[in-house]
Amino acid sequence: MRLSATDLACRRGGREVFANISFSVAAGESLTIRGRNGAGKSSLLRMIVGLVRIAGGQLSLQGGDPELSVGEQAHYLGHLDALKPSLSVEENLRFWSAFLGAAAVDLSEPLRTVGLEALADLPAAYLSAGQRRRLSIARLLAVKRPLWLLDEPTSTLDAAAQARLGEIMRAHLADGGIILAATHGPLQLEGARELDLDGVSAPRHPAEVSA
């Protein structure tokens, strides 16, 4: 399996965010996306999911299911945690695993991996920001999908949880998965390649920047 992009371009609100982005990530590999604020890290991930229109270039997932779009084979971990405060931890996870297409799975295993098994019956409203993030990460474990698109995955996580996330990501890569992560901080992934959006962004006209 291989995710490849050639000359991707992104336009938001009539303004060019980036252009000529090319990369190729094979199964078992990860790519860290770096760049200053507004460089288009989140937009690139959302573009791969299918939430932002591709303004130019091509994106393909070779070796995937041809019946499904790239987004339908991907897990997207965005800034928002997609949790309902009135549902319990377990109900939130059960909903997403049912909706994203897992046949009846044992949810205690993913909850134990992220360290939330003791809070399974607690309404999500009472979770801290880091616990909410861990519950979102449990979703990636409950439903098997080859491509993980992680937007600032370590934000709000403490050191122990970051180390745990590192283990989870290495296990996913060892399993033949692909990870794309947009981050400012260090990710605990050995041999991760980097894509720097600052270097490849098209030069912008001064008038466009001020507007």
Place this chain on the structure above:
Amino acid sequence: MTPLAAILVRDMRIAVRVGGGALIGVLFFLVVVTLVPFALGPDLALLKRIGPAILWLAALLASLLALDRLFAADHDDGSLDLVLTGRAPMELVVAAKGLAHWLTTGLPLVIAAPLIGLFLNLDAPAAAALVLTLLVGTPALTFIGLIGAAIAVTLRRGGLLLAVLVLPLTVPVLIFGVAAANAAVTGPVPFGTPFTILCALTLASLVVGPFAAAAALRQEME
């Protein structure tokens, strides 16, 4: 559980929990209908004559009440993004959410209507006709409302825009709903004629609503 059943169960669960909108609609319905006799005075003949129209108007307003958060809540917490990575077609997801909304806000109105009709001097045959028209007509209100809820999803004051957009579209449903309920009581038109048109309006909105709302949501995603 299939993805669509999961959506249905989750939305109904949220609606009946703390902060959900399930009972708000019925309470609003009750309050509006209760105010009418106070405003008009205890003229039983008048109340009986305008009763079905009042109940239909109150049901229309009550079923729009909780609709503005239907997609906006999912948009604000990021659920809508993830729904797009699911394998269920957006149109069916929208229809499942509409069905959950109707079961938790529309159906309670139908059940409460004969009881609340007592305030307006509705007798048994009139109440039965009213319940039947509401049962058939309120799904149309919800599914037309889906379109407005989807368009207003990214707007802060979406509720107002929703009412302005949706209320004109519900006029045909209101006309034939009230006409059928009145026909059963006073005539001269037979009950079947407006009632059949009401059924047709509902069937059409069940099809058009989800497609239009899904198209609006896709557009807003950009």
